Each structure stands twice: as C-alpha cells, then as structure tokens.
Amino acid sequence: MFYKHILCALISFGYCIALLANDNGFDGYKGYDVIQIYSQDELNALIYENKHLQRVKKDDCQLVEDIEAHALKIKEPSYVYLWGDMLAWGVCIERNAPLGMHYIKQSAKQGLLPAIEQLGRYYEKGILVRENKQRAIIYFREAALQGFVKAQINYVQMLNQGYGSPLDYEDAYNALFHSVISDPITQVKVQKMLDKLASKMPEYIVKRAQIEAI
Numbered sequence: 001m002f003y004k005h006i007l008c009a010l011i012s013f014g015y016c017i018a019l020l021a022n023d024n025g026f027d028g029y030k031g032y033d034v035i036q037i038y039s040q041d042e043l044n045a046l047i048y049e050n051k052h053l054q055r056v057k058k059d060d061c062q063l064v065e066d067i068e069a070h071a072l073k074i075k076e077p078s079y080v081y082l083w084g085d086m087l088a089w090g091v092c093i094e095r096n097a098p099l100g101m102h103y104i105k106q107s108a109k110q111g112l113l114p115a116i117e118q119l120g121r122y123y124e125k126g127i128l129v130r131e132n133k134q135r136a137i138i139y140f141r142e143a144a145l146q147g148f149v150k151a152q153i154n155y156v157q158m159l160n161q162g163y164g165s166p167l168d169y170e171d172a173y174n175a176l177f178h179s180v181i182s183d184p185i186t187q188v189k190v191q192k193m194l195d196k197l198a199s200k201m202p203e204y205i206v207k208r209a210q211i212e213a214i
Helices: 002-023 040-048 052-058 064-074 077-089 097-109 113-125 133-144 149-160 166-177 184-198 203-209
Strands: none
Touching (some): 040 077, 052 077, 064 077, 077 113, 097 113, 113 149, 133 149, 149 166, 166 184, 166 203
C-alpha cells in the first residue's frame, strides 16, 4: 500500500511538471529536435527556381534560427546552401560573404546541383570571387553531366565562346540535346547553341552525340 501511494505521488508530480512546462513554453528537446520548416521537396523546388531568398524574405525573416539549425546541426544540403546564400547576400542576417561562400561550397561538395552551378556562374562572372573561366567550366561540367539544365546551357555557351576543350564537346552536346525543356523561347535558344557547337565537331561525332543512352 505504501508503494502505491509513492507511485501515485510520483505520477501526480510528473503531471504537474508537464503542465508547468507547457504553460511556460518550455521545450525539453530544444537544441535536439529541429522543426521541419520547409520540406526538402519544397525547398529544392524554390532553389531550382532561384526563389529561395525571396521566400525567406516573404516569411518576414522569422525562420532564421530554424534554417540555421537545419544547416549547421542536421547539415541538410539544401539548407546548407540556403544558409550560405543568406550569409553571402545579407538576407535576414548580417552579411558575411566569405562564410556564405564556405557554406555554398559545402553544399556543392554534398552534391547539390544548384550550388555547383551557382559556383560556376560566380567564377565565370567574377561574383564574390576572382573571375576564373577554367574553374567555372569545371563546375558547369560537373552539374551539366548530372542533368542540371541551367548548367548544361552555361557549359555549352562557354564551349561556344572558346573556353574548355574540344574533348568536352560531345558530352556537352549529348547532355543538352536530350534535356527536357518546356519553355519554347529557351528551346529556340538551346537549338541555336547546339547548332553552333555542332559546327565545331565532325558530323559522325554529332550523330553519335544525338544518340540517347538508355
């Protein structure tokens, strides 16, 4: 009987503590449990459309701490990239371009294609870093051959401008030739780019590049 009273007292005490914690907004898992603010699919879609920073601003910068937690604690590539871009351009936080570039490069190392393509553009145009066309080609090639259309377009464009190597022509042509592009204006632009690149290659290589791998 004595143990029953003790057990009841402990249960009642625990219940009271839970109520008090709830009333005071206490989170016993703070620092360990991170709220899923954007789903991976949602954030990836925003990144692919280059609307991720706009979305953070639209949310009145209220999710900065959660974004930071997803980036630095969980190290999700899309959040690492988002956090890096926010730092690089001072969106909702104090600007720190070197640290921002560090996180963008970290997300690229994790295989996030928009991050790899963005690094290519930055090195191509000299944005935040010293202009380096050859390094830009490397980034564009990596993302292009993994199917990222923006990188494919930039890759072919740079090859048409005389950068890179003729050894790259066939793979670059093949990747862009077989891409799915819904926008008619972009389709016309891409076809002109492909025609220009084709003029740099023997006909048999162009025909070989037009064969889609199964």
